[in-house]
Amino acid sequence: xxxxxxxxxxxxxxxxxxxxTCTVSGGSITSNNFYWGWIRQPPGKGLEWIGSIFYSGSTxxxxxxxxxxxxxxxxxxxxxxxxxxxVTAADTAVxxxxxxxxYVWGSYPFDPWGPGTLVTVxx
Amino acid sequence: xxxxxxxxxxxxxxxxxxxxxxxxxxxxxxxSYLAWYQQKPGQAPRLLIYGSSSxxxxxxxxFSGSGxxxxxxxxxxxxxxxxxxxxxxxxxxxxxxxxxxxxxLEIK
Numbered sequence: 164x165x166x167x168x169x170x171x172x173x174x175x176x177x178x179x180x181x182x183x184t185c186t187v188s189g190g191s192i193t194s195n196n197f198y199w200g201w202i203r204q205p206p207g208k209g210l211e212w213i214g215s216i217f218y219s220g221s222t223x224x225x226x227x228x229x230x231x232x233x234x235x236x237x238x239x240x241x242x243x244x245x246x247x248x249x250v251t252a253a254d255t256a257v258x259x260x261x262x263x264x265x266y267v268w269g270s271y272p273f274d275p276w277g278p279g280t281l282v283t284v285x286x
Numbered sequence: 287x288x289x290x291x292x293x294x295x296x297x298x299x300x301x302x303x304x305x306x307x308x309x310x311x312x313x314x315x316x317x318s319y320l321a322w323y324q325q326k327p328g329q330a331p332r333l334l335i336y337g338s339s340s341x342x343x344x345x346x347x348x349f350s351g352s353g354x355x356x357x358x359x360x361x362x363x364x365x366x367x368x369x370x371x372x373x374x375x376x377x378x379x380x381x382x383x384x385x386x387x388x389x390x391l392e393i394k
Contacts (some may be wrong), residue, residue: 200383210323210331210374210385223381226287259330263378272321272378274342276330 165190167260167277175254175284181247185260185277192241193218198263199243200273201234203256211256215263216243250284257281288313288377292386298394305362307389309375314355316379322351322360325388326371334373335360367393 171183185199192199200215214224216234224232228247236243247254258280261273289312299305309320318338323331333342335351338358348363362369370393375386 202385209388210325210376212376212383212385215381215383223383225382225384263383269337270317270319270378272319272333272336272376272383273323273331274333274336276332279330 165262165275167262167275169258169260169277169280171258171280171282173281173283175250175282176286177251177284178249181245181250181254181282181284183245183258183260183280183282184242185244187241187243187262192236192243193238196264196266198223198265199234199236200261200263201245202259202261202273202276203254204259204279205253205256213245213247213258252284255282255284287382288315288380288384290375290377290384290386292373292375292389294389295387296390296392298392299365300394301365301367303365305360305365305369305391307360307362307373307391309353309358309360309386311356311358311377315358315377318354319377319379320351320353320358321376321378322349323374323376324369324371325374331374362391365391 166188198215201213216222231248233246261276264271291310293308320338322335325331339351
């Protein structure tokens with residue numbers, strides 16, 4: 164069964180870069196049909212899609228964060244990563260990684276999800 | 287970019303009652319690629335419905351989805367105590383893949 168697990172620092176200073184990794188187990192990240200995504204949720208607020216990556220490297224980002232976000236994939240480690248630069252307190256959130264699928268016969272939304280990791284931006 | 291608006295913001299009902307949640311898109315959602323998720327405190331969202339009306343694996347049949355184009359509905363036919371949570375819709379037919387702002391379903 165596919166499982167995802169986020170990891171990275173729980174505390175980041177303002178103006179620095181937030182870096183998180185999602186480790187995929189129980190399946191390969193290089194499948195032709197899967198996109199790997201990052202979603203975040205500020206405390207007490209709703210979900211925000213950050214972006215997604217295909218294993219070949221094609222990326223899609225939400226417009227509001229596009230200038231600060233980079234998502235990359237490391238096929239040798241079966242991982243994908245999120246870098247968010249120039250962070251402020253507004254970037255404090257639980258960050259989730261998840262998989263979505265595109266097949267010839269149809270597309271599927273994010274499932275499964277990792278448990279999430281809280282990142283606090285503070286000096 | 288598609289914007290999803292969910293209503294109501296909060297829904298107060300009793301166990302056994304029927305819940306109807308709405309998700310409206312600012313543009314037509316391609317191929318009805320609209321999903322519904324349930325989120326409980328401290329947990330990751332759980333996929334309930336995909337393709338507007340298909341239940342995900344293991345989801346009870348009291349959950350049903352309907353709609354097309356710009357108007358979508360999640361119905362819970364008979365509320366169980368474990369159904370009180372926050373529900374989000376998301377379109378995934380065309381990037382970006384935004385979420386609605388959520389509907390909180392609370393016990394009356």
